[in-house]
Amino acid sequence: MKLKFCGADQEVTGSCHMLVLDNGYSILVDAGMHQGAEQDTEKLNRSWLFDPAKIDCLLLTHAHIDHCGRIPLLVKNGFHGRIICTSATKDLAALMLLDSAKIQMRDAEYANKDHRRRNATEPAVALYSDKDVEDCMKLFESVDYEQAVVLNDHATAVFKDSGHIIGSASITLKVKVELDQEKVFGFTGDIGRPNRPILKDPVRMDQLDYLITESTYGGQEHENIHSDADRLLEIIKQTCVVNKGKLLIPAFSVGRTQEIIYLLDQFANERKMPNIPVYVDSPLAVSATDIFRNHPECFDKDMVEYIKKDPDPFGFNGLKYIRDLEDSKALNALQGPAIIISASGMINAGRIKHHVANHIEEANTTILIVGYCAKGTIGAELRDGAKEVWMFGEMKQVKAKIEVMDSFSAHADQTEIMAYISNQSIKKIQTIFLVHGEIDRQQALKTALEKFGFANILIPKLGQEFIF
Ligand SMILES: [Zn+2]
Incomplete structure (x- = not known):
């Protein structure tokens, strides 16, 4: 059996891992897009470290573009197997991929005008x-959480709620090696956080032999979750009521925005919300919010209770x-105070970039950054x-107030990653592979895991293979 690391290795985007069974059956976990401003991003996105036609099935952890963004290309390049994910991920992937295609087609058109x-x-x-x-979506199949999916005679997969975004899952792969023996691989996908609003808490995986875990926030701890609401309300009041300015919130269209x-819906119901207009300026966020409305099976208990009293938790006056x-x-x-929530969260593209460019030189504007921003982005x-900052061909002075709230992160921090993994027996687990993290974060997580007692923690490089 061979495990090959084909993306998100010592970096946070482009998730893609391949497991080839002894009989040649090839499983891909995620086919994400490389994002960021580096020169080789384009090249990385166009090439594969395997032949797409030889992959038998693709298991998708969740619908973030850095996990699903190259699926249409995979299919275009010859993949014709099954694509398996949860129902909410399937709906969301359709939306995200179409959005991605439109952005790319538009970018290519602009670039070609330049090139002429x-x-x-x-x-x-x-x-x-x-x-x-459209073509790739025909290959999608949806499964329920905790349902064992038979891939072939030797392998079954189970999706467990990872609490990261709607529909997100970890994937446990059980592979028969000899008559009564099996090897169990666990791919965390992105690990969410306990006690977050809307979604259920991450469900831990059963005992594994090999763990492939994300490490985005290795060595880092998020702010106290409970301070979210108070701090956000304070920033709204200070910016929009006291300074009569605009609050710009660059946010990923899925998850963070909702x-x-x-x-804000809770503030409105509690009559704490100042009387100022709020705009969600992102077609993708509007459609994604509909997907949230269509998948109440993903909601946690608090949300289920909340919608009994307020059937539309994503709408208020x-x-x-x-x-x-x-x-x-x-x-x-x-004119006047307003809140504008728009994508992208890293201010590297999308409508938010225009709003930021328009208001960044105003002292009464606040830009509230609520998520991870990859190197090289304006965020x-x-x-x-x-x-x-350099925006749209000119240097803009940053006069706006910049606020950062990492407590909104959809990624577990180090303590939460450790808690998620800590049910694994130190003796039984054979190797832990760290992916989806920058190298310094990965080193920090490795140290923490070693302190906990885990051994054999590896940080694979792109293209590295391991034989079992
Ligand atoms: Zn993600």
Whole structure:
């Protein structure tokens, strides 16, 4: 049996791991897109470390683009096997991939207009089109959490709720090696956090032989979750009521946006919410919110109770969802205080980039960063305290107040990762592979795991193979 690391190795994007059984049956866990500003991103996204036509099935942990974003390309390049995930992930992946295709097609079109001016020889081409997304969605099958899925005579998979985003799952793969023997592989996907609003807590995996775990926040601890609401309300009051400015919240369209809306919905129900307009300016977020509404099976107990009293936890007076570009542009002329929630969370693309560019030089604006920002993005620069940022061809002075709230993170921090793994027997688990993290974070997590008593903790490089 061979385990090959094909993405998110010593970095946080491009998740892709391959397990080839002794009989040649090949399983892929995730086929994510590499994101970020590095030069080799494009090349990494276009090439595979295996032949897509030879993969028998793809197990998808969740619908974030860095986990599912290359599926249409995989299919375009010859993959024709099963794609298995939870029902909410299937719905969300359809949405996310279509959005990704549209962005790529538009970016390619812009780039080609440029290239004609510069007489470049190679035209820009999207990784895949909306038609490719349509094709790949035909291969999707949905399964329930905790349901054993038979892949072939030798392998079964179980999806367990990982509490990270709606539909997210860890995947436990049981592989028969000899008559009565099996090897158990656990892929965490991205690990969520206990006690978060809306979604259920992560469910731990049963005893494993090999664990492939994410390590995004190794060595780091998040803020106290319970301070979320108070701090957000304080920032709203200070920015919008006292300073009469705009609060811009760059947020991932899925998860973070709904959590914030749900918090604001609670403020509204508790009559704490100041009377200011709130805009969710992202067509993807609007559609994603509908997917939340359609998958109440993913809700935790508190949310189930809440919707008994307020059937629409994602809607309140003063909240407007914006799909059309023209309506989004109209926000530029908006006078007075307002809250604008828009994507992307890293301010590297999307409508938020325009809102940030329009208001970053105003002292009464607050930009509230609520999530991880990859190196090289404007979000990361602002987090790091940049005094000026380059946006749309000009240098902008950062006069707006920059606030950071990491407590919204959908990723477990070190203590939470340790708690999630700590049910594993130190004696029984043979190897722990750390993926989906920058190397310093991975080293920190490795040290913590070793302190706990785990041995054989490896940090694979891209393309590295292990034979069992
Ligand atoms: Zn994720």
